[in-house]
Amino acid sequence: MIEEIFRAEYGRAVSVLTRVLGDLDLAEEAVQDAFTTAAEQWPVKGVPPAPAGWIITTARNRAIDKLRRESKGHEKLAQAALLQHEPEEEVGDVPDDRLRLIFTCCHPALALPAQVALTLKLLGGLTTGEIARAFLVPEPTMAQRIVRAKGKIRAARIPYRVPRDADLPERLKAVLAVVYLIFNEGYLDKVGLEAEAIRLGRVLAQLMPDEPEVWGLLALMLLVASRREARLRDGEIVLLADQDRSRWDADLIAEGQDIVRRCLRWNRPGPYQIQAAINAVHSDPPTDWHQVVALYDQLLAVTPSPVVALHRAVAVAETDGPEKALREVDALDLDRYHLFHAVRAELLTRLGQDPTAALEAALDRAEHPAERALLRGRLAAADQQDHADEHDQHDHDPQPGRDTTGL
Template identity: 55%
Template sequence: MDVREAITQAHHEEWARVVASLTRRFGDLDIAEEAAAEAFATAVQRWPADGVPPNPGAWLTTTANRQAIDRIRRENKRDDKHRKAQMSYDDPPEPLGVIDDDRLRLIFTCCHPALAMETRVALTLRMVAGLTMPEIARAFLVAESAMGQRITRAKAKIKAARIPYRVPSAEDLPARVSGVLAVLYLVFNEGYLATSPGTDPLRPELTAEAIRLTRLIRALLPDDGEVAGLLALMLLIEARRPARISAGGELVSLDQQDRGTWDAALIAEGHRLVRERLAAAAAGVAPGRYQILAAINAVHTSARDMRDTDWSQVLALYDQLVRLDPSPIIALNRAIAVAELDGPEVALAAVDRLEPRLARYHAYHATRADLLRRLGRGRESRAAYDKAIDLAGNTAETASLTRRRDQLR
């Protein structure tokens, strides 16, 4: 393992533990996040010359503690935080409570119901998952500056309202689980299709961690249908990962993937979870957003060939989902199913109505480009591909879009 890989692995394994440790010690999310970031920056500078330490996690935690203490002293804070900073590193650990996993415990802690849903999700993605501000902004389809202000306001509200950093009890979990699921879904999405041109196109360490944590939540809340739905959704998407990047480094669309390379074990587990939720729905328990998305992916992974896909069932599920979540992205995905049933012209009319809300979303322009190509409108298709390429951050996706654009007559 080279130094760069060691730092990346330490980031994903230790970030939550370092932030949790510092937040408990100093009671301040800003100090915890900035000290952790400084510790990782120090690792980038020192590890290439000094070598990777025997225990990277302990090194990062110790360095981050020192950074936090230095910052408090520089700011001349002689209140309770300063006294806490001078305490021995041998303080007895806080009781773990019902959640044994460091990262999951911190996610539940940050997803406090006093914060608005989008705010708590964004804050947790930054504090716990370690996603960058541009990555979080792209996940919410907003400007980076606006997302930065949102997270800053969330931290200010935590301080002003004196929202405690407290490990949640078993009774707290149901009120916080929706925010936690939203965090894990966005972390999974960043791994499924990375949005930054400076990273690998796929980030399996993120998808694996999201799946691992969702499995832990399912063990904690076995009767929660949305937890089971999200786990099924992740498994069915992750099963297709081996077929998603070509030998030439291009993203491979669903209709072009070699389905023989899909992970049969993950698909079987995902289908079992979907059937379990369908049985619950038949008993009168209405499915939620993740359960419907999982059912859609179950239809796709049940087809041996793209031509065997039951598009009428996919569209019916999207119609059900739109009633729960009338977001423009859901409407965009629904239009793709419409194109298969009613033709690209009908679908294009539906897609064009989404332009005011999705003008900065690359998948909107990529979908338009494909529909225009199918209609033989090459010049307009090329222009749409150009917009999609300009907005796409994923290098494999950009390569695929570029090839499709250049094949236009």
Template identity: 65%
Template sequence: MIERVFREEHGRAVAVLVRVFGDVDVAEEAVQEAFAEAVRRWPVEGAPPSPAGWIITTARNKAIDRLRREAARAGKYAQAVLLNAAEPAEASAVEDDRLRLIFTCCHPALRMEARVALTLRLLGGLSTAEIARAFLVPEKTMAQRLVRAKAKIRDAGIPYRVPELPDLPGRLSGVLAVVYLVFNQGYGGRDELADEAIRLGRVLRELMPDEPEVLGLLALMLLIESRKDARRRDGELVLLGEQDRGLWDRGLVEEGQSLVRRCLEIGRPGPYQLQAAINAVHSDAGRVEDTRWDQILQLYDQLMVVAPSPVVALNRAVAVGEVQGAGAALELVERLDLGRYYLFHAVRADLLRRLGRDVEAAAAYDEAIGRTEDEAEKAFLRRRRVAVSG
């Protein structure tokens, strides 16, 4: 019960307290204390009728108590608490507290990596280790990055307020990156985060209905989410080509494809729109044999122009493997510096398997298995490894 409330309400509670107190450390620590109090009291007293409200109220009270105890800060912050409690909420282009927090953490004074990492921490309650895996960096590196980001906010006096409507487009890229990383964390096993990312994507669409990258991101998330029920079977990962397409959520597919068509009408392609278009091509195929890999490769070629990265190059190599063969794809994969990324080793292993180089494939599968913590992925990779090793 408490774990579920933490996952669903941590971001909301932190966002509300940041708005009230204007201090991320005060907000985060108070919410942590409130959940610790819940762990002590709820098993004995029972859960309150409104767990989310209880957490927010308890956290607010703990923050007030803490600020009053700190004599050096009491005058400044106690008055702010009273004023914020008495005054109505600010009118803003962004009405949702969690979305407000995302725009706040995505301030241009912070580096992009810090913006995304800090928002993942505050909004989703992800641990430092989880965020480090999302960024493909060591946990210690991510911990230092988070500390520096908070220090930057404090020392530079970065205000916690929402940009006005004319300023929203300039701040959008960081926000979209945050939402997509939250979605990816959710798609990796935390459904509530995927749901939250899609909800935020819908809110962004309401705010900016003609911004194609907003539409593209929402379409991308919907098309990926549509395959959720087919992605795992008996606790094991099922690849896209082996999925039961009858389990795909056709409502989400149709909504996602409709958004892709709207993006084409606008005619300003960007990275999220291109990724959504790639997924739309997959969704068009009733059978895996009907997949238009030539179209997918063309879209990856465009994506490499708009937003080149090693991960995009890896995905493009998969498409090359379907169009030009495993040998051509392996040549491209071998050039990539993605040794820390388990999918790099998984893709390489599959290409080696298709080329009949089973000993090398088995070693690559071992490397991939050692670099993922997802048990469903491990089970799939172990089965493939056994197949090539006999």
């Protein structure tokens, strides 16, 4: 229960206090203290009727106490006095507290990866390890990146303010990346994060209605979310080809496809629009794999990436066969990525080769229980096939000890 509330409300609580305090570290520390107190008290006293309000009030009280303890002159005391009152709603171009803080963290003074990582930490309620996995980097590397970003904010005195219209476009790329990574973190089991990302996407679309990439991201999330009910079976991932399409959400598909058509009329393609178009093709069975390959070619031209190339290779396997796809996959430097090894295993299986080593490598790198369950099932199937092949081989081999040199 506390973990669910943490996921849902951590970002909002940090954003409310940051807006009033103008001090990110103090806001984050106060909210973390509030959740620590909740973990101690709620199991004994019960969950309060309005847990989100309880967290924000408790965090504000923690901030007041800290400011009073550290007060030097009137400035800190004035901040503490301000916090004793409910924060007034700030008027600005961004009509949502969490979205405000996303835009604020995505300040151009920070490198793009730092912007995204810091915002995910503050708004998504994600751990440093979860963010590291999203970026395919070691956790200590990500921890240092977040610390450096906070340090740069302090050193440069970057203000935490609501951006105006003129500031929005230059921060849009990082904002979209943050929203999409929050969505991806909720892809398998964190329904609240997936829904929150879609909500933020809708707010962005209202805020910037003439930005096709904003609409492209919204369409992409809607089309992927439409398959949620068919995505898992007994805690194990069901691959797209094996999903029960009757369980797909027709309304989300229709809305997503309508947005994709609207984006095509803009004729200003970007990575989210292209990914949305790919998912729109998958939503109209049977999948036109030649069209999917063509769209991945366009995506690679816009956003060159080994991960994109990996997904393109999956489509190539359907159009030109697994042998060509495997050659493309083996040319990629994605050893840390579990899906790289999982794709290799699938292609090896289709070529009649042993996928065991690739499956073991994928399992060693996968962390989500549903992904691990799928890989264990495929390993068991590969093992059974090996035993069957050995049995067939023994049926045709000479009997042990029999002299065959003259045959």
